[in-house]
Amino acid sequence: MIKLDSKIPEGPIAEKWSKHKTSLRLVNPANKKKLEVIVVGSGLAGASAASALGELGYKVKVFCFQDTPRRAHSVAAQGGINAAKNYKNDGDSVYRLFLDMIKGGDYRAREANVYRAAEVSNLVIDHFTALGVPFARDYGGALDNRSFGGVQVSRTFYAKGQTGQQCLLGTYSSLSRQIAKGRVTMYSRRDMLDVVVIDGKARGIITRNLVTGAIERHGAHAVVLATGGYGTVFYLSTLALGSNATAAWSAHKKGALFANPSFIQIHPTSIPVLNDYQCKLTLMSESLRNDGRVWVPKGQADKRHPNSIPEEERDYYLERRYPAFGNLVPRDVASRAAKERCDAGYGVGDTGLSVYLDFKDAIAKQGKKAIEDKYGNLFEMYEKITGINPYNEPMRIYPAGHYTMGGLWVDYNLMTTIPGLYAIGESNFSDHGANRLGASSLMQCSGDGYFILPYTISDYLADEIRSPKTDIKHPEFDQAEKEVKERINRLMSVNGTQTASSFHKRLGKILWDHCGMFRTAEGLKKGRVLLDQLEEEFWKEIKIPGDANELNQELEKALKVADFFEVGRLMMEDALDRNESCGAHFREEYQTEQGEAKRDDANYAYVAAWEYQGHAQKPLLHMEPLKFEFVELKERSYK
Amino acid sequence: MDIKLKIWRQKNASTKGRFEDYELRDVSPEMSFLEMLDYLNKQLIEGGKEPVTFEHDCREGICGTCGLYINGRPHGPQQHTTTCELHMRAFKDGETIVVEPWRSKAFPIIKDLAVDRSAFDKIMNAGGFVNIDTGSAPEANNIPINKKISDRAFDAAVCIGCGACVAACKNSSAMLFVAAKVSQFALLPQGKVEAAERVQRMVEKMDELGFGFCSNTYACEFDCPKGISVEFIAQMNREFLSAKLCAHKGH
Ligand SMILES: Cc1cc2nc3c(=O)[nH]c(=O)nc-3n(C[C@H](O)[C@H](O)[C@H](O)COP(=O)(O)OP(=O)(O)OC[C@H]3O[C@@H](n4cnc5c(N)ncnc54)[C@H](O)[C@@H]3O)c2cc1C
Ligand code: SF4
Ligand code: FES
Numbered sequence: 102m103i104k105l106d107s108k109i110p111e112g113p114i115a116e117k118w119s120k121h122k123t124s125l126r127l128v129n130p131a132n133k134k135k136l137e138v139i140v141v142g143s144g145l146a147g148a149s150a151a152s153a154l155g156e157l158g159y160k161v162k163v164f165c166f167q168d169t170p171r172r173a174h175s176v177a178a179q180g181g182i183n184a185a186k187n188y189k190n191d192g193d194s195v196y197r198l199f200l201d202m203i204k205g206g207d208y209r210a211r212e213a214n215v216y217r218a219a220e221v222s223n224l225v226i227d228h229f230t231a232l233g234v235p236f237a238r239d240y241g242g243a244l245d246n247r248s249f250g251g252v253q254v255s256r257t258f259y260a261k262g263q264t265g266q267q268c269l270l271g272t273y274s275s276l277s278r279q280i281a282k283g284r285v286t287m288y289s290r291r292d293m294l295d296v297v298v299i300d301g302k303a304r305g306i307i308t309r310n311l312v313t314g315a316i317e318r319h320g321a322h323a324v325v326l327a328t329g330g331y332g333t334v335f336y337l338s339t340l341a342l343g344s345n346a347t348a349a350w351s352a353h354k355k356g357a358l359f360a361n362p363s364f365i366q367i368h369p370t371s372i373p374v375l376n377d378y379q380c381k382l383t384l385m386s387e388s389l390r391n392d393g394r395v396w397v398p399k400g401q402a403d404k405r406h407p408n409s410i411p412e413e414e415r416d417y418y419l420e421r422r423y424p425a426f427g428n429l430v431p432r433d434v435a436s437r438a439a440k441e442r443c444d445a446g447y448g449v450g451d452t453g454l455s456v457y458l459d460f461k462d463a464i465a466k467q468g469k470k471a472i473e474d475k476y477g478n479l480f481e482m483y484e485k486i487t488g489i490n491p492y493n494e495p496m497r498i499y500p501a502g503h504y505t506m507g508g509l510w511v512d513y514n515l516m517t518t519i520p521g522l523y524a525i526g527e528s529n530f531s532d533h534g535a536n537r538l539g540a541s542s543l544m545q546c547s548g549d550g551y552f553i554l555p556y557t558i559s560d561y562l563a564d565e566i567r568s569p570k571t572d573i574k575h576p577e578f579d580q581a582e583k584e585v586k587e588r589i590n591r592l593m594s595v596n597g598t599q600t601a602s603s604f605h606k607r608l609g610k611i612l613w614d615h616c617g618m619f620r621t622a623e624g625l626k627k628g629r630v631l632l633d634q635l636e637e638e639f640w641k642e643i644k645i646p647g648d649a650n651e652l653n654q655e656l657e658k659a660l661k662v663a664d665f666f667e668v669g670r671l672m673m674e675d676a677l678d679r680n681e682s683c684g685a686h687f688r689e690e691y692q693t694e695q696g697e698a699k700r701d702d703a704n705y706a707y708v709a710a711w712e713y714q715g716h717a718q719k720p721l722l723h724m725e726p727l728k729f730e731f732v733e734l735k736e737r738s739y740k
Numbered sequence: 741m742d743i744k745l746k747i748w749r750q751k752n753a754s755t756k757g758r759f760e761d762y763e764l765r766d767v768s769p770e771m772s773f774l775e776m777l778d779y780l781n782k783q784l785i786e787g788g789k790e791p792v793t794f795e796h797d798c799r800e801g802i803c804g805t806c807g808l809y810i811n812g813r814p815h816g817p818q819q820h821t822t823t824c825e826l827h828m829r830a831f832k833d834g835e836t837i838v839v840e841p842w843r844s845k846a847f848p849i850i851k852d853l854a855v856d857r858s859a860f861d862k863i864m865n866a867g868g869f870v871n872i873d874t875g876s877a878p879e880a881n882n883i884p885i886n887k888k889i890s891d892r893a894f895d896a897a898v899c900i901g902c903g904a905c906v907a908a909c910k911n912s913s914a915m916l917f918v919a920a921k922v923s924q925f926a927l928l929p930q931g932k933v934e935a936a937e938r939v940q941r942m943v944e945k946m947d948e949l950g951f952g953f954c955s956n957t958y959a960c961e962f963d964c965p966k967g968i969s970v971e972f973i974a975q976m977n978r979e980f981l982s983a984k985l986c987a988h989k990g991h
Pocket of ligand 2: 898899900901902903904905906916917920963964965966967968
């Protein structure tokens with residue numbers, strides 16, 4: 102029976118981390134060389150952790166499914182990365198950043214973790230700058246900041262609309278340095294398919310070599326998962342097509358609890374669906390809402406060209422509903438408001454499933470050049486995809502699946518419920534509650550990797566200095582490898598008629614319709630039935646051409662889709678359990694008269710951590726009560 | 741629209757490849773180029789055939805994974821556009837489109853349209869970084885940088901490592917890729933300290949890995965989806981010469 106212990110240190114919020122750090126045990130340099138750590142993932146979280154661990158002297162092995170670590174999906178982050186530097190002298194501080202994140206997350210995140218993320222944010226910016234990340238600067242040569250949704254200060258560091266790319270490439274360069282020094286070994290083009298647990302401790306992983314198809318064993322003294330989010334469960338999302346849940350799910354099946362799986366952020370500003378073969382939605386950064394105004398026509402089904410709709414016939418519905426924050430309300434609020442307008446018949450475009458994001462006023466006030474400086478690459482991207490020039494007419498946008506606040510449950514040390522197995526970055530659940538504020542993920546991922554995990558993992562490894570090198574011939578490795586091979590054989594031998602993508606698309610639609618922006622108990626129950634039926638069909642009808650012992654992209658996809666069914670089922674279970682609305686989780690039964698989310702702090706101020714009980718078996722719920730010692734729980738209002 | 745495709749098929753690195761012809765009906769001009777290939781693959785799979793292997797991930801022009809040689813040009817006909825951002829509206833109804841992998845000795849073919857670009861990582865490992873350990877960075881605003889210089893470094897830093905520059909070059913030179921990294925760091929005070937060693941190590945590695953020399957035809961800049969300027973090659977050459985000079989003088 103798993104017992105949850107969040108290991109949150111005692112004491113005042115501002116002292117918890119510094120005190121805790123001094124209590125964590127260290128490993129001496131000679132012993133570090135003998136200790137091996139596996140890091141799965143080379144995004145901001147994985148690559149930063151691997152570089153920091155390599156610098157400390159551990160033997161590190163890094164895995165990613167892309168051909169090179171530099172392509173992890175962190176590369177696609179656009180708008181920026183937060184830090185509490187208060188360079189703008191606008192009243193920012195670590196405490197304010199902490200408060201904003203707790204409120205933004207609708208009081209469903211752990212105070213201590215969030216405070217720590219805010220606390221290390223400044224170190225992250227110092228480090229990136231030293232690595233040569235070319236953040237935007239003002240004319241005096243100092244770093245510039247911009248504002249992001251859900252807050253009233255300017256604390257976001259950025260590099261045009263390519264902040265993620267620049268941060269990831271900075272991190273990749275620090276990783277390259279460790280590879281050159283021989284402290285990190287890079288294993289690209291590998292899919293992690295299972296974690297190996299020996300005597301209750303994580304000791305290695307099973308991977309599939311994506312070029313040769315070989316099933317491989319890798320041993321270590323500890324395993325770190327930094328495998329990103331599973332927003333691709335919706336099929337259409339802003340994630341990379343290879344993003345998946347498989348690594349985290351395999352850990353879940355081996356005993357790691359999965360927390361708040363239904364907390365998935367639907368981002369309000371993505372380019373809408375343009376054709377039926379589309380498999381990807383492109384994000385238009387939230388930063389655009391700094392200067393763009395969101396509107397729909399005041400009349401229903403208005404088919405006029407946007408430029409010919411006069412000012413008085415436009416409904417700037419965010420400014421109307423939320424005068425205090427206007428276009429800068431948090432993502433969950435903006436997404437629901439867009440869907441509400443479209444469902445009510447005010448949406449624009451052929452399908453009526455989009456709203457306008459208009460830069461006319463900003464261009465008139467600041468000039469085209471200023472807008473181009475800030476968002477040039479995003480405007481170009483928009484034009485390439487849609488063929489429309491957003492300098493001349495408003496963008497059309499619609500919400501899209503984007504970020505998973507939910508993920509593997511971890512304690513304050515970022516360790517999952519499997520000793521020796523850590524989860525960092527988007528793959529864990531810890532810092533964003535029920536809704537993530539913009540520009541806070543890059544911050545969390547790099548904070549986890551560079552400045553938190555290296556401390557906490559040493560406390561665990563201090564006990565491992567006498568453990569010999571993990572024996573990959575151990576029966577647990579045999580067993581894990583056997584199960585992986587059986588799963589692959591089972592998929593290959595179905596020999597049905599339909600592609601993995603076609604199943605994925607149908608699954609995504611079920612989840613989007615029943616477990617998306619608006620949820621009801623009835624809809625969730627219906628969704629579960631549909632999902633069960635589709636999963637059954639999948640195992641009868643999936644078609645994978647070719648051989649498993651070679652590069653086989655259809656097999657790669659099928660393995661992921663098979664897990665998405667199970668993740669989807671858990672998302673719906675979780676959404677059904679939570680009889681309240683909070684952040685991105687909106688149950689129609691629980692709303693205020695103005696249609697805002699209605700939390701139930703008396704009954705649901707907990708982290709829902711689920712324990713796997715077998716395929717399609719009802720999972721076991723563990724509750725971690727959230728104690729708010731430093732923040733007063735309030736209704737989240739942006740009006 | 742209806743199109744004809746001529747696609748390079750090759751089972752693996754050790755077998756010989758050949759072009760295969762396909763006809764595809766009802767392609768929507770709104771489809772991206774890769775969605776068109778997805779559409780083809782769906783038909784191939786449902787017809788019991790092996791789909792075309794091609795690489796992709798972000799599908800929004802930033803990860804650098806995709807990269808096809810389309811009608812004789814890396815990333816196809818549209819300037820400053822990656823393969824995944826290219827849309828079918830750039831082609832004509834009835835057109836024949838030829839699709840090949842990157843061709844370069846330094847990028848061996850793995851299967852069909854997928855190639856091995858790990859040589860780029862090896863160049864990066866040779867020196868594409870600033871030597872600084874986590875925890876030792878000074879306060880960020882203690883390093884003021886002129887906005888123009890910082891913006892210039894950014895222009896070099898947007899390289900996505902796709903390899904189109906190599907595929908475009910008749911000598912398979914990787915100069916533009918290397919120059920972008922060398923220049924980004926050489927421009928910034930953080931990277932200046934080790935600029936001389938860095939450029940030497942990266943250029944040496946590039947030569948060792950079988951990339952060709954640069955004969956200034958600028959095909960790389962023309963086909964680079966991120967518009968990286970060949971002026972960075974000039975900057976790198978200056979860095980390289982002065983590094984050599986310093987080494988020669990024993991500084
Ligand atoms: C379009 C977009 C824009 C965004 N913009 C911002 C922004 O402006 N600011 C912000 O703060 N956040 C932003 N985010 C969120 C942020 O980018 C991500 O949350 C963050 O980068 C995730 O980093 P990560 O290291 O956890 O995972 P990733 O960067 O996704 O890396 C995952 C790694 O795990 C590896 N991996 C995954 N599964 C497996 C497996 N089974 N086997 C082997 N390897 C595996 C992958 O190869 C990859 O290396 C954005 C997200 C998107 C999608
Ligand atoms: S320089 Fe341009 S073409 Fe070459 S790898 Fe970089 S982005 Fe691609
Ligand atoms: S798929 Fe990422 S750049 Fe094309």
